[in-house]
Amino acid sequence: MAVLEDVTSPPATGLRPRGVSRRERWQRRLPLLPALIYTIVVTQVPFLVTLWYSFQSYFWNEPGSAHWAGVSNYKEVFTDPNFRSALVRSVTMTAIAVIVAMFLGVLLAILLDRKFYGRGVVRTLIITPFLVMPAAAALIWSGPMLDPSFGLLNWLLQPFGVHHVAWLTTHAYGSVIVVMIWQWTPFMTLIVLAGLQGQAQDILEAAKVDGASAWATFRELTLPHLRPYIELGILLGSIYLVTAFDQVRLMTNGGPGTSTTTLPFYLYQKVNFAFDIGGAAAAGVVTVILTIIVASFALRMFARVFQFEDA
Amino acid sequence: MTAITAADAPARTPRQSRRARELSGQVGWTVLGWVVGIAFFIPVLWMVITAFKPESAAETWPPQFTFSPTLSEFRLVWGGMGPFIEHSAIATAGSTVLVLVLALPAAYALSIRPVGKWRDSLFFFISTKMLPVVAAIGPLYVIALKSHLLDSIWLLIILYAAMNLPLAIWMIRSFMLEVPGEMLEAARLDGAGRIREIVEVIMPVVTPGLVSTALICVIFAWNELFLALNLTVTNAATMPMFLISSVPQEGLYIAHLSAAATVASVPVIIVGWIAQRSLVRGLSMGAIK
Amino acid sequence: MSSSRFRKRKLAVAGCVAAVVMTAAACSSGGTTASNANSNTGTVTVAVVSNPLITGQMIPLTQSVFEKENPGITVKFATYTEGDLRAAIEKDVSTHSNSFNVVMIGPYEAPLFAKNGWLVDLTKQYVASDPSYDASDLLPPVAKALSYNGDLYAAPFYGESSMLYYNKTLLAKAGVTMPAHPTWTQVAAAAAKANQPGKVAGICLRGLAGWGDNMAALDTVINTFGGEWYNQSWQAQLTSPAVTQAVNFYVNLVKSYGEPGASNDSFNQLLTLYGQGKCAMWYDATVAATSIASEFPAVYAQTGYAFAPTDKTSSSGWLWSWALGIPQGVSDQGAAWKFLSWATSKQYDTLVAQKYGWSAVPPGTRTSLYSNPDYTTAASAFAGITLQSIDSTDPDHPTVNPVPYVGIQYVDIPQFETLGLTVGQQIAGAIAGTESVSQALQAAQSAASAYTPQELSGSN
DSSP, X not given: OGGGGGOXXXXXXXXXXXXXXXXXXXXXXXXXXXXXXXXXXXXXXXXHHHHHHHTEEOBTTSTTOOEEOTTHHHHHHHHOHHHHHHHHHHHHHHHHHHHHHHHHHHHHHHHHHSOOTTHHHHHHHHXXXXXXXXXXXXXXXXXXXXXXXXXXXXHHTGGGTOOSOOHHHHSHHHHHHHHHHHHHXXXXXXXXXXXXXXXXXXXXXXXXXTTOXXXXXXXXXXXXXXXXXXXXXXXXXXXXXXXXXXXXIIIITTOSTTTTOOHHHHHHHHHHTSOBHHHHHHHHHHHHHHHHHHHHHHHHHHHHHHHHHHO | OOOOOSTTOOSSOHHHHHHHHHHHHHHHHHHHHHHHHHHHHHHHHHHHHHHTSOGGGTSOSSOOSOXXXXXXHHHHHHHHOHHHHHHHHXXXXXXXXXXXXXXXXHHHTTTTSOOTTHHHXXXXXXXXXXXOGGGGHHXXXXXXXXXXXXXXXXXXXXXXXXXXXXXXXXXXXXXXXXXXXXXXXXXXXXXXXXXXXXXXXXXXXXXXXXXXXXXXXXXXXXXXXXHHHHHOSSSSOOHHHHHHXXXXXXXXXXXXXHXXXXXXXXXXXXXXXXXXXXXXXXXXXXXXX | OHHHHHHHHHHHHHHHHHHHHHHHHHHSSOOOOOOOTTOSOEEEEEEEEOOHHIIIIIHHHIIIIIHHHOTTEEEEEEEEOHHHHHHXXXXXXXXXOOOOSEEEEOTTHHHHHHHTTOBOOHHHHTGGGOGGGOGGGBOHHHHHHTEETTEEOSEEEEEEOEEEEEXXXXXXXXXXXXXXXXXXXXXXXXXXXXXXXXXXXXXXXXXXXXXXXXXXXXXXXXXXXXXXXXXXXXXXXTTSHHHHHHHHHHHHHHHHHSOXXXXXXXXXXXXXXXXXXXXXXXXXXXXXXXXXXHHOHXXXXXXXXXXXXXXXXXXXXXXXXXXXXXXXXXXXHHHHHHHHHHHTSHHHHHHHHHHHOGGGSOOSSBHHHHTOHHHHHHTTTTHHHHHHHHHTOOTTSOSSSOOSSOOSSSOOSTTHHHHHHHHHHHHHHHHHTSSOHHHXXXXXXXXXXXXXXXXXXXXX
16 A cells, blocks of 8 residues: 555564565464454455445345346435435534544643642543443433433523523534534543653753743644644544444434434434345445545554654 | 842742742642533433432423432343343453454564564554444344344354454554563573563563453443444343333333443443553553553 | 464464354354244243333233243343334344244234235134134224234234323413314414413424324324325325425424424323423323323323314324234244233233223223223223224225325335335424425425335335
8 A cells, every 4th residue: 555655664673574484474474364364254244245235126125125236226325315415414523523522632631731639530530421331321411411301401501591402403413413522522632641641841841941931832842742642533533433323323313304314324224214225235335435535544644653653 | 139128028929929829720720620520520420310310300390409319210220131231241251352362463463573564454454443334234134144143142242353353453562562672582582482472571561451452342342332233132132222222112211211321331430440541551552651 | 393382372262263153153043943833832022112001011911920820931022112113123024033023013014014924814823713812802993904804913902093182270271171073273272372481382292203203193184184195196295285284284383382392202202291291282192091190190180182183084093003913934933922812812901900900901902991891980081082083093094085005194005114204304304493394395205206106006
């Protein structure tokens, strides 16, 4: 792959892969094989089958009906406005959630980097949302927190003039994103915090002695140091959030209308409610192709992270 | 310092005012820290509080903060969750063990004694993480049905392991990269073969990393919903499925749901709290020493 | 050499893991063989809807009574909300996954599944040889709706129509009296008067997206306003004047005098709201009366009942029944029938009465229940109107104009599973205000027109 030319250094342990005997090379490959074969079988075989089904017209609720359909499923995918809007929604929701979570993560990391009373406890409180089962979080937010008749949030916001807002009706899109952000900010915080704590203190001291303001120090010294950590957080967060399913399914079921239907939810409905296996397979294949395109950009970023790691 | 007369002496010395600034700064940070911490924690706190309410006190306006706590919802949850929590435990433990068994040698083959194309292999593993399993869920159902694995705990073990494997390989690999080159050199000069190299040099350094990796795998496997929802029915239904079934079509359910959500989340929360440092190491991929 | 030992060990581990996985896969359950239809042992896995009559009665009674009387049979329940239940059952039955040996379905699925050969013919297999079951006692409209070619394919657990509940105290305060057979116009006027914004909704109506949720209520309004889904030539009619008028009426009624957040509400939420005195009126299933009686006794005492409001027709209530059927090809069919016949028998009704009182008995299935003085006294408030509502339904002729399909609050074609959901989502969007009614109906019309008349009628 072209991106790999960026990665220059071999692993740090100095046992170079080049110039070893043939036997040695096979001995080195062997430990890798179980994981490699396992991954290939369990991940690639289903996709081959998906590819096969994408060319079939196959509906579970029509008995005995699977037959060759050529590219008609693909034609449907490209002309289906629901697929397009689900795709756009997935991308925008993920982007917003990841960016806001990272922004908050940086702020929280700065906070947790200061010494103050009970810092350990506060850190424990802050990482808890990430540990809560996403299904539990989605159900608790949709019921006890956001319900228009008895939800806690409406009660907390009453002094600010908020009256019995039906969050999951009028602000469904935002509510789902808020829950995603709530669950992933701790993740971002921890990554950035590790970066902050890895900063060389003497450089910061020198800057202070030189009379640099806190903001200037942050901008010129800390932020560049944090960049690989931020990129790592954004990358991993995006990978997980773009396939996020629990919040949409359990808070809004894709609605109202289809205003919160993301791509995973669209595919889920196509399989389980429309029983359109061929159509879902075609949509899935298109999704995979799009993901590959995006992933090759993402892998460039990975390469840079590796560079940093091996430095 | 020049002499200061009483008339023009400042209210405090510069050193004292710096202390005062530091102190008020720290008070400020403390207040801010606690406000933020509590704000993030409120939904979880509310979940736990509501779990102790009787149903009649759970859907009220304004929300009730004083009530007579009861364990009745927990008792109902306890009675109903048996098979679900069992399946979750087996799927989580089984898949984590499988992941470690596969990832350890693979990480070794990508770090300490690397194969020729280690970059390609690494990127291949990571690329499978980026491929959405949602795309294949229909065919996956058919494959599972035909291989008699539908609604079977083994299916979950297999799929969860595949789900966590790329992450585990990457994490363990980065922990293995921390093994000091000198120790490996010394062991080799000593005439140690691979086994001794692994047992005596690598494992002691890598073991904390293995714990973090296992922790991350446990979190993701325990919390997984999508595959369980699509591919299990009764014989392998996990805790997330139990949660969904706590939202009935009719009747009051908020307290019961909160109790179920609490019970479902508590194991991972407790483990995460205790192993915080391990979690941080794991999440930052050991890229941060 | 140590390295070759190392390699062998790795191979051995990998081989062991693979072997264990393969063996376990081969041995684990999943596929089944259709087994002896007359055994009295086995495991019965039942897919049911999550509903107080089931979670609060059927499941506990199964554990405390049925399993004790039948020690060789274990019963496992999988509970779902309505939309998920349908999806899970159809997925299971159509792919022959055989995860459930008893499925809870209704008049929509029963004829369709029977036509596809997916259900066991209960009449031929069991009922004909088991007179104690007394299938002739079943309420005729309900039994007919669950039959195909004259044979019963699902045994009703409870049956329902729809009616209007009203809080007499709240209506009296607003100066409204409710006739026994109201029109929708009268109901809308009453809702306007009884509505207290922020405190009490004039009328609570379903808005949650789903053909068994908001579309059930809306379909009855469409029917009585003179609209239909398809005309005799299978052309979609969702933008016709009658349908447009009906949908506008319903959506505006909900938005003006309905509960806040209606697009998330179905039976569950509305039962709570009504029971807490937050709805002056509530249009929903007749079976709600049973739940109001047991869960909200204070409001139950203030509740009055009226027939489903009409416009151009003399009746408009829907017809539904949650019934139990056995998919073809599952194992332990004998045990499945044992459970199924127990749960839908007269003896089961008596059991419920003993434990929970006569007014809690699952309504709408057997004629004998409605001639039982114990029941008619205990449930005097709603038994009569329930029976009359069910009797006045005619799924074969649900609309003003003739239509080529069967079904009052659904269209009994396979495509309706997804079409009903799609349209329901659009309507929920209109109720939430994220789109206008005409946009919703346009989208609904194009979804309904996506099928050719051949496709639609071929399935009939």
